[in-house]
Amino acid sequence: MHALHVGSRPDALPCREDEYERVLRCVGELLEEGSGGCIYISGVPGTGKTATVHTIIRELKRMAQNSEINPFTYVEINGLKIPEPSAAYSLLWEGISGHDVAKEGHLRVGAKESLKALTRHFTTGNRGPEGHACVVLMDELDQLVTPKQDVVYNFFNWPTLVGSKLVVIAVANTMDLPERVMTGRVRSRLGMIRINFQPYTREQLEKIVEARLASAKEGLEDEEGASQVIIAPDAIKFASMTVSRITGDARRVLDICRRAVELVEPTKGTVKAPHVREVVNMMQNSPTAAYLRDLSFHERLMLTSLIKCVKREGVEEIKWSEVEYQHLTYVDSLTSEDDPKRKPTPYELMMVLDSLVASRAVVVEDGTAVARKPPGERRLLLNLEQGEVERVLGDVGGQRWKAVLSN
Template sequence: MPVTPRRSTRGAVFTPTAAAPPVTTDTVFAWTGAPRPADGRVYYSGFSRVTKHGTGAREARFAIGDGVVVQVEGGNDGIGMLTALWEEPADEDDDDDEDESEMMAQIHWFFRKEDLPGVMRNVKLEDNEVLLASSPNRPVTTNLPLPLLVKTIPIYSKAVYKAQFPDAERKTQWKGWAYLPKANVFWCARAYDKGARGGKVWKVDIDEWKGRGRAGLGWAVKMVQEESEDESSAGPTSRAVSVAEEASGSDDSGDDASGVDSDEDEGAPQRKGKAAAAPKRKRAAASTPRKRARAEPKKARIPHPKSSSSRLPAAVPRVEDLPADPYERALRLLHVGATPESLPCREDEYVDVLSRVEEGIESGGGGCLYIAGVPGTGKTATVHAVVKELRRKAEDGELAPFSYVEINGLKIPSPQHAYTVLWETISGQKGTSAKTALRGLEAHFGRKTGSSGVRGPRGHTFVVLMDELDQLLTAKQDVVYNFFNWPTMRDSQLFVVAIANRMDLPQHLAAKIKSRLGLQTLLFQPYDRQSLIEIVQSRQVAHPASTAEHRVLAPDAIALAATKMAGTNGDARRVLDACRRAVEVAMAADERRPVSARDMVQVLNAMSSSPVALFLRQCSPQQKRLLAALVRCIRREGVPEIPWRAVRTDHDALTRSLAESNELLSDAELLLVRSSLVATHALTSAPDTYRAPEDRRLALGMEIGEVGRVLMNEGEAWRRALAGI
């Protein structure tokens, strides 16, 4: 093809060269060994993979009993052993002319530290150690196509690994630095049943297991009695790394006889000198055992800190750690964020939620639980207490391991971001978009095996708390539908606990979502007067080091605050806030005395007589409805500025609901109401002169929480309309 020369900017004539040919990669698989027909399939003992890249080619061979790296979901790698190879015959019902059989492999999984569940009992793993997966009632193998196998890796027994890679030889030195190379070599001496309560661990001979499998005697793992904690502990020359200690970053201060830290990080560079010569002195001391002068005290069990992407709120400190002054101690305990270990007046709901979630974890399947109730009735606190109890059971070996994920609708930028939070926890992949996460979740729960990888050894039950479900609703309701639909799929291992503030939310959901909820619904009724009194009294505790009276709130004062709040919405947080303000007033007085009913009346009047409350009381019903519509839109959209079109639409819906009339304000009348609120700075209008009047944005000029609380006191209809804010 003739090329027309053209002149460059520097005046030199040049001729463009032809583009380089694209580099193509082609992979060819071929069986090795004699075929062995059985069970309608043709089995083989190995295969070869030839990868052609450009002008070169690279060959890799795989055989039964080889350790392999498998591509799993999220772009990560899993460790397994090749236990079977066969050729899957083509489907007879397939009408395609090119009916080709598929080359398949069976993988028996191994667990690394990163493959273990987030909540489980402590399992100490040494360097490069893996655990053999085994379970009497759950699958530990996966059938997958050959392209998902990445490469072969050695998996030795502990004795062979220590003989080939001694501790001294695994340390190398370069320019004065000593470091531990990260070789892709593993060893196994124990089996692990992840589905058992707490995770059962016992010893296994990996060489004998591989020998029996290669001889055609099967790949079943012998189930023996669980090893004790003393038997599973590492010897003096091996470096046992606890998952809990590594994640928390704590270092032991115990030194050996030579004065060298026994928990020294071998992976970190060390200068020549004492640090480099320390292993020699340590081996000399280990080769000549001597009697210890005194027995070392046994360390307390460290909780497993491999947490999920969501952290539970910190527990209330012990009474001994709280201030001895009763007023300062009351300020700490009456805070809304000071959630106690057990919630008063919610014992029945706690037992109900605990039994349902625990049953879902034990079954290994999936399930949904929908919890509804007005704000301040202890819904989220009850679920947090349940998860803490389940975590304790899993760490103590009373419950199967699981992982916990919390998704709050008010803390994520968009409802679709919930896909990203769940997918990053399941796959371990970070920085994924919502669309990529949705595709990964659909393939994960749909049990689809494709080029993106398989589920791998990380498959265990995930408990997902979806708080503020009202904020995750979209026009299509696709986010809520997916999170309620995935637990119903076969072997999903997903249990979703959804919390919403609207009692009538299921009535506004699509029929396909209602069918997923089923009968797993729990309603939290508002607190009554006696329950609110008991909640406040439970937070007045005595200090063992103080003889002062710990009841800084008089019973009449507590009863007055409880009666006031029980008559509105039964919000326990408002009662605690009022009592805490009353304690602050008592501390500011010249002479400290218990808070009386008169003091509580002054505090309640001050709370109801704030500038926002006084302003809203003087507003007209049309102005209140417009403010309520803006508050609802802000909570629903999650942004402080709302277009005028959305506010007007919500105002019309509120008018039909509150006024029980279809007589709506005209556009001119509604603009007059908006102008009056803008003139008093209750609303702020953005100067979007380039936008159409319908698209100009409005913002609230007051604190949204205070506006919502004052408007909810207008009546029962207002409370229903503003539920959730």
């Protein structure tokens, strides 16, 4: 179960060997030359983008430690985890200026200040050979697109400046983000390396599950259980087929297989195809799934906003004012062009919350002490299984919701 968990970190990623090699070589070469560059990785959720880049960075760090390549600073920026796009500037400036976040905590420099410092740095400084290279992972880049598009523009542009020594690995769900952000002349000078991660096929999903199971058995050679078949081959095939027909998302197939193992665990038996079918049915027909599918647009959006806040802050209880703010931010990004983008009023939002509370999907902090607090200060708690909510809302809402909900 542990090896199949989406949170576990496999050492190698089967079926992504080519992508891994290509990106590793590119970044390695840029570091060797002491130049900057941008690598753009696109692909739908669960195609191994983040996992692949993380393995590459681990390998590059190892190589740098053994003096096989030049040393570099690594900065990771995740569009889903920062409060607003411009916060990316402060994080990059921390990395560039050599501030040690692990030891000293975050630098208290605002976005504007940081942008100024970065612009100065990339246009005048860092030209000498002694300047440190910096590798930045910009994950969930779609989230950093603003009306002015200045953040994404700068992160694409800085690496192209002479002597920048900035390597940007940009990861996004959509393929055409550079086209949307950069206009003709600028775009052609970027010389960006682009890789699209295709959704996994049935065979690839099978390999991924098998590799995870094999890794769980490593080191068990003589022990009991080493020879036991945990999931029968036809069960793996069935799970992979089910997933590849809809998404090609590795997260999904791992989830189904893990739950199937959980299901048979008490009997210590082998997972067979009917077990997998049972899990798939359960995931599709659970009361929670049915409830979520019937919710209104704003009810679903509010649950999404709550989950986003939970992930960003790493705590379960979130202030109403924060959920409200997140909700309004999402109204713009999750409604399509032809939808009326009408922002709900505070009163209407409160009605949406009330209906979620009435059905016990969300619990609100309660009691006499709380009654004295302003409504915005009250804390909310998701009363459903978060993973399930993410999965169902992603399925109901399509690609853009998936992008927002994943990670």
